[in-house]
Amino acid sequence: DADVTQTPRNRITKTGKRIMLECSQTKGHDRMYWYRQDPGLGLRLIYYSFDVKDINKGEISDGYSVSRQAQAKFSLSLESAIPNQTALYFCATSDPTPENPFGELFFGEGSRLTVL
């Protein structure tokens, strides 16, 4: 089983619908991230969480919200989906060390969302 699991892997929805993407991890890491990937734009940070009580906005948080239900679970919600939120979404974890404040990244398999 993958260390970082995302559900659903693919979703097609309509404008205005509420969508939740879920992420769970077995790495035991405190830090979790949600990224969005668009062709030609690379990966962009939506939200990140350094522990269960810590939630932070990233570069492109407008139109999104998150919930950190437990150390292992971090979900991303689109309250009212719009077509320009069509993208590939990745959840990731990292484990900082004294030598590297960020730590190595571990990604989920990605969730492809299409908003019609």
Place this chain on the structure above:
Amino acid sequence: KNEVEQSPQNLTAQEGEFITINCSYSVGISALHWLQQHPGGGIVSLFMLSSGKKKHGRLIATINIQEKHSSLHITASHPRDSAVYICAVSRTSGSRLTFGEGTQLTVNP
């Protein structure tokens, strides 16, 4: 100008060739990451380095902190190496990564 620049954007090679992908950055970093994204979409971390050189199988990553430059080399390339290779840097503050736009590598048999 992007804080992380990769070159080339696209690279096509013949099986067996030696491949180099470059990454330049303009900010202070604690580490540089090389990631691989296969056509199916999944992303895996290849290397995380803050100095010198690391090697894993046919892949070698180097970094020159003074010049703010890193290279990813693939020796004896194979079609299964075809993927997007992404450079990312973690800033000295440690809270975020800044990503390059990626290099699409295609290795033909």
